[in-house]
Amino acid sequence: MIEALELLPPPPGEPDPALARIYAAHAAYGGAYPFLQFWRQALSGRLSALISRLDGAITIWADRPDCEELVAFLRAVGAGAVFSAFDLAQELGFSVQMQLQAYQFQTAGDSRKPPVQFSYEALYKILRSGKDSFALPPFESWYPDVCHRFRHGALAAAMREKTAAAVAVTGQAGALLTGIATRPQLRGRGYGRAVFDRLCEEIAPQPLLLCANAEAAGFYRALGARPAGSFALSQIDT
16 A cells, blocks of 8 residues: 655664655654645555655655556656666666666764855856766756755855865765866865765764766775665656
């Protein structure tokens, strides 16, 4: 049975990018906004799936779900783009558009350091200069969301002025890296690693999760990443 939620249960299982994304959205907005919905699927009293939809984008975490019911539900709500574990996307028959490797980092912080200070405009410009820009939307739609999350303690950022920046959304299920970039003319000098380490200090002791394509995987492995499964951006035929 799938039912709507306003409050989420404690995070189930080990942290992963789908859970981090769902719980970070709830930490920022709760369950009272029309552009964000949450659902759960329960089988015999056991939580088998959590689903969120933020501005039309679906995220699914699942543990032995009723796949037939999930697909019927997603079609009924008009789901298009879906983020989930790769194996789940295949099991549900989704059309996988991109496969990504997930990584997890254990973080450590230094409480003596002051909070990171940054300008949203400068942060955006650096992130926009990245190779893939983490699919950044236009500033006019990016700024209200990032500003809201930061005010509600659901976003962390690190920035070295005019060189590199990193951003992660945060919640009960860990932090999820949503952007990291070094200006093209300054790459290869350690600035990316420096802001990444500072971001880890900001979110400690939460684990930091991220998804990367094959081109970026070497950078994260060099930072000490532990593989955390394979994830997918998919489409569901409605």
